[in-house]
Amino acid sequence: MGLEVEEVIESIKQGKHVSEATVYSLCLKSQELLINEANVTRVDTPVTICGDIHGQLHDLLTLFDKSGGVEKTRYIFLGDFVDRGFYSLESFLLLLCYKLRYPDRITLIRGNHETRQITKVYGFYDEIMRKYGNCNVWRYCCEVFDYLSLGAIINDSIFCVHGGLSPEINTIDEIRSIDRKQEAPHEGAMCDLLWSDPDDVDTWSLSPRGAGFLFGKGEVDKFLMKNNVELIARAHQLVMEGYKEMFDGGLVTVWSAPNYCYRCGNVAAVLRIEDDLERNYTIFEAVQPQDGVGNTIIPTKKPQMDYFL
Amino acid sequence: MYYSEYLKTLKQFSRRVFGKINRNITTSFPVMNYGTYLRTISIDYHIEQFLLKCSKLNEKAQIINLGCGSDLRMINLLNYNYKDQIAKFIDVDFDESIKLKDEIISNNESLKISLDASISTNKYHIAPSDLKDAGKTISMLTNVTNAKLPTLIITECVLCYMSQQDSQNLIDSIMNLYESGTWISYDPIGGGDDDMSDQKNKSHGNDRFGIIMQSNLRESRNLEMPTLMTFNSKEKYSQRWNKSVIDNKVDIKINDMWEILNHNVSTAEKKRLRDLQFLDELEELKVMQTHYILLSAEWKHAIK
Numbered sequence: 001m002g003l004e005v006e007e008v009i010e011s012i013k014q015g016k017h018v019s020e021a022t023v024y025s026l027c028l029k030s031q032e033l034l035i036n037e038a039n040v041t042r043v044d045t046p047v048t049i050c051g052d053i054h055g056q057l058h059d060l061l062t063l064f065d066k067s068g069g070v071e072k073t074r075y076i077f078l079g080d081f082v083d084r085g086f087y088s089l090e091s092f093l094l095l096l097c098y099k100l101r102y103p104d105r106i107t108l109i110r111g112n113h114e115t116r117q118i119t120k121v122y123g124f125y126d127e128i129m130r131k132y133g134n135c136n137v138w139r140y141c142c143e144v145f146d147y148l149s150l151g152a153i154i155n156d157s158i159f160c161v162h163g164g165l166s167p168e169i170n171t172i173d174e175i176r177s178i179d180r181k182q183e184a185p186h187e188g189a190m191c192d193l194l195w196s197d198p199d200d201v202d203t204w205s206l207s208p209r210g211a212g213f214l215f216g217k218g219e220v221d222k223f224l225m226k227n228n229v230e231l232i233a234r235a236h237q238l239v240m241e242g243y244k245e246m247f248d249g250g251l252v253t254v255w256s257a258p259n260y261c262y263r264c265g266n267v268a269a270v271l272r273i274e275d276d277l278e279r280n281y282t283i284f285e286a287v288q289p290q291d292g293v294g295n296t297i298i299p300t301k302k303p304q305m306d307y308f309l
Numbered sequence: 310m311y312y313s314e315y316l317k318t319l320k321q322f323s324r325r326v327f328g329k330i331n332r333n334i335t336t337s338f339p340v341m342n343y344g345t346y347l348r349t350i351s352i353d354y355h356i357e358q359f360l361l362k363c364s365k366l367n368e369k370a371q372i373i374n375l376g377c378g379s380d381l382r383m384i385n386l387l388n389y390n391y392k393d394q395i396a397k398f399i400d401v402d403f404d405e406s407i408k409l410k411d412e413i414i415s416n417n418e419s420l421k422i423s424l425d426a427s428i429s430t431n432k433y434h435i436a437p438s439d440l441k442d443a444g445k446t447i448s449m450l451t452n453v454t455n456a457k458l459p460t461l462i463i464t465e466c467v468l469c470y471m472s473q474q475d476s477q478n479l480i481d482s483i484m485n486l487y488e489s490g491t492w493i494s495y496d497p498i499g500g501g502d503d504d505m506s507d508q509k510n511k512s513h514g515n516d517r518f519g520i521i522m523q524s525n526l527r528e529s530r531n532l533e534m535p536t537l538m539t540f541n542s543k544e545k546y547s548q549r550w551n552k553s554v555i556d557n558k559v560d561i562k563i564n565d566m567w568e569i570l571n572h573n574v575s576t577a578e579k580k581r582l583r584d585l586q587f588l589d590e591l592e593e594l595k596v597m598q599t600h601y602i603l604l605s606a607e608w609k610h611a612i613k
Contacts, residue, residue, distance in 0.1 A: 112589065113589075118589060121338075121339070121587070121589075122338070122589065123338075126336070208591055209588070209589065209590065209591065210583050210587060210588075237590070237592055238590070238592035238593060238596070240515040240516070240596075241515055259517075259521065260593065261593060262521075262525065263518070263521060263522070263525065263596075263597075264518065264521075264593060264596045265515070265516060265517030265518045265520070265521045265596075266515060266596075267515065305525050305529070306333075306337070306338070306341050307497065307522060307525075307526065308341075308344050308345065308348060308466065308497070308601060309466055309526075309532070
């Protein structure tokens with residue numbers, strides 16, 4: 001297996017097709033590995049926290065390049081590996097391969113796009129149909145989604161989650177008791193962790209997304225105090241500057257998909273947490289796609305983005 | 310309904326174009342459907358406001374849809390609520406676009422029936438003209454319209470394809486020709502103007518939407534938008550109507566589509582939209598919709 005994973009990593013980097021059988025076996029192995037992880041994984045410093053990827057494989061490769069690479073660095077990915085971009089499968093497989101190859105160096109947290117329902121609308125399902133002519137590979141990947149962790153805790157001091165807090169959750173221990181191995185539900189604690197957003201609100205408020213909640217400084221301060229942590233690191237929202245700290249530094253949004261959807265023009269960031277919990281941000285830009293020529297990583301097609309014309 | 314009829318007949322003329330449009334309709338992301346919705350209802354709203362005003366003043370009105378493409382707005386307008394208010398509805402576009410539209414209408418039973426009365430009474434007029442040639446466009450319009458009647462001009466994603474000089478010529482000559490009227494224009498704006506934008510809105514400092522849009526459109530569709538970065542803010546976009554040759558002040562209102570969604574769409578309607586199609590995030594919608602605007606410019610010549 002060791003050799004096979006290395007081979008798949010190479011194929012992905014060269015933009016080669018990965019066979020259905022290989023995806024199946026990678027997904028099975030990943031499930032075996034992920035099933036043993038806690039809902040909230042413990043991670044040690046130093047570690048690099050990464051936000052949404054959304055199928056932008058070239059930018060994911062840039063991310064590893066700019067932040068030391070998985071051979072030397074520990075990573076936490078906050079979810080939303082798939083949808084929107086044109087290389088959802090390759091991005092997700094690359095992360096799974098790294099997870100299999102370096103299990104202690106990479107933690108994968110589930111995002112709101114790692115669900116059957118959302119991937120059917122936002123691109124991943126269509127991408128698989130386009131690349132394989134059937135949806136088997138999509139089904140294998142969705143099985144893996146159900147095993148992804150819901151959060152991580154760095155040195156007992158920094159809580160990592162994709163979306164945010166939930167009115168049903170006061171302590172990190174309460175997250176540990178969720179039965180996570182299921183399609184993400186439409187409401188309740190597990191849904192909120194994947195969907196909620198911080199905002200300038202006085203108390204729990206309805207989210208304009210129609211799932212999860214909006215929470216304010218009050219909820220964040222309470223959570224930090226109660227759980228004796230100093231920071232909530234989350235992703236989930238596009239930030240034009242790549243990252244945004246809120247509530248006197250008690251919460252940070254990290255966004256790692258530069259020029260989101262090949263259209264938004266934003267930069268991306270990753271956050272490195274040092275042993276003394278110092279925060280260091282690295283900003284990076286999108287890879288310029290070029291027809292045929294490639295960009296030393298893999299050849300890519302020029303994306304055709306929609307506008308109102 | 311009219312659009313599905315239009316598409317059905319379009320298929321007989323060009324399977325390639327049909328396939329393209331059909332694919333676009335069936336695979337559009339929610340963020341695109343929201344934008345199309347906003348664009349459609351806000352233009353409709355302004356047309357209705359214009360007609361309502363004319364009806365209160367008991368004046369007949371003209372509507373001129375410049376660069377109409379396959380827009381079928383005229384059917385509802387000529388058949389329902391304000392049909393008696395409209396003296397004339399003119400669709401203007403390039404020769405080949407007009408020919409295709411004309412052929413599709415005359416080859417489709419239901420489109421034909423709904424427009425027959427208006428065509429036979431010369432109320433609906435479909436006319437070829439290259440808008441780059443303001444002189445020819447004006448002489449065509451002079452022949453088929455009445456310069457004294459209040460006139461509504463629609464340019465929906467039209468001016469953005471024209472050069473600065475051509476679009477200014479068109480605006481000046483039309484506002485000069487009609488004694489009174491309202492101009493409704495929907496277009497993208499490039500953004501990225503740090504000094505012009507709201508200082509509190511820090512996200513503008515990083516705004517590269519317009520530049521990326523220009524390069525995406527150039528590469529994938531071979532499309533040019535020459536003034537996207539010239540008229541890159543609401544303020545700069547609307548300046549063109551102020552320059553006009555008329556003595557009287559022009560009343561200009563301009564909003565970006567994000568403002569329209571937040572201030573002009575009711576809570577109930579927003580809920581209806583959410584129920585129709587779930588939108589997973591608002592940030593991308595905001596980035597796109599703050600770069601599209603709707604302008605309404607109302608003018609009246611000074612009495613001589």
